Amino acid sequence: MKTQIVILGGGTGGTLTANRLRRRFEPDEAELHVVDRDDRHVYQPGLLFVPFGLADPDEIVRPRRRQLHAGIEFHESDVESVDLDAGRVRLADGALLPYDALVVATGARLLPEETQGLTGDGWLERVFTFYDLEGAVALREALGRFAGGRLVVNIADMPIKCPVAPIEFTFLADWFLRERGVRAKTELVLSTPLDGCFTKPIASKHLTHLLEEKDVELVTEFSAGEVDGVGGKLVSYDGREIPFDLLVTVPLHGGAVYVGRSPGLGDALDFVPTDPHTLRAHARENVFALGDAADVPTSKAGSVTHFEGELLEANVARFLAGEELEASFDGHTNCFVETGFHKALLIDFNYDTQPLPGRFPTALGPLPLLRESRLNHLGKLMFQWFYWHALLPGREIPGVGPAMPTAGKQHVA
């Protein structure tokens, strides 16, 4: 009988894993199944641009099915649960998918309803998120009408997808409001539960400096406990208040719902405890996880998922062949950070090395690290092409390998 490989999630991680495994195994060796609840693959980095009219919703959504190569079976259904003992996935439509190897790639889900008042009165009127397409489109309308006042960007709590996105949103909002001539009438605020604007100290310092230059007020160690969408107030658990006219929130995140319905698979937040170097889930030896669904200690970002893909594919194959897994994933993360005015900076780091200044991918560049440049902005724009045409098909991007390059990095004392 053919080996059964089931991949839950048809987003970045699920798609590139399925395409890689399809190339590795002959059709008569293995059957590949991908499950997702819908057929809409959103290019998530594009969501940042939608509220500013810099990207159209149509440009960033494509059918999931079409990103999967021939010989991969796509099931459009919610997942009911995973039975780890039986080695079987139950779909919401009742179908059962037995597996020899399971890959969990169902990402993170937004939980705005877990913050008191957030989805109450004022939600999608003066309280928005750009972390899904519906929210990003609604926010575009609201920003178009915004005539000044207090614009507050808030991170509810970590972990979130793309921890630089709220900072990028703030930079782009500054640019957008200047272009529209209302920046002078706007107080722009970024509030975060962290003790700085970003998780890593050197990058945090650079980004804080940029926020100051752009006259953004940074509020740190602010854990949002309650939102009053009518009174325009964000209240922290320790009783501090931030008034707003327009609130852009990054809501709490959790893993997929079915993870919580599958005994032994997930943690308290429905993320999947996973070995950070082999990408095998702690739950069972035939379960793997990648991307935002896994709890590995690095950013939840598409670049991480991409860098994980090569090892994950090889380790699934090693497991199926009865071999030892390789423990080589280093936590490599690479993010373009849009700073507005056609510029961006680039950060590149892993589990052990925080983002440093220098050049990427080699000592000669071409891209500068931790410094604003037009080239980085073009890199960010070009990335969308690579996403559909290289990353999802499971191919390498020229010059950018899974392991973090060290040659161009300047070590700072």
Place this chain on the structure above:
Amino acid sequence: MTTTLIADAPVDVDAEGFLTNPDQWSETIAEAIARENGIPELTDRHWLVVRFMRDRYLQTGTAPSIRALGKESGVPVKELYELFPKGPAKLAAKIGGIPKPHGCI
């Protein structure tokens, strides 16, 4: 890392006063750290949270985040902030004699 005296016991602490060796902890030390951080007396609810944090750290090598703490300890996040003003996860870790929790990434 420096060695200091808390409740007359020598303990190793980091620059912010978190114990770096959980074995050096005692309930008396916990009470002393709590007083120093504005909690005059540890109630049963405080102890529930402190023990939960400590046990979880000793079992898994990492302390739970504030959200996981709220979901799993049975003490809601709002109450956690009432018990441990400013930063429940950090303060409960400090009182529980475990290293400072790493912020999420």
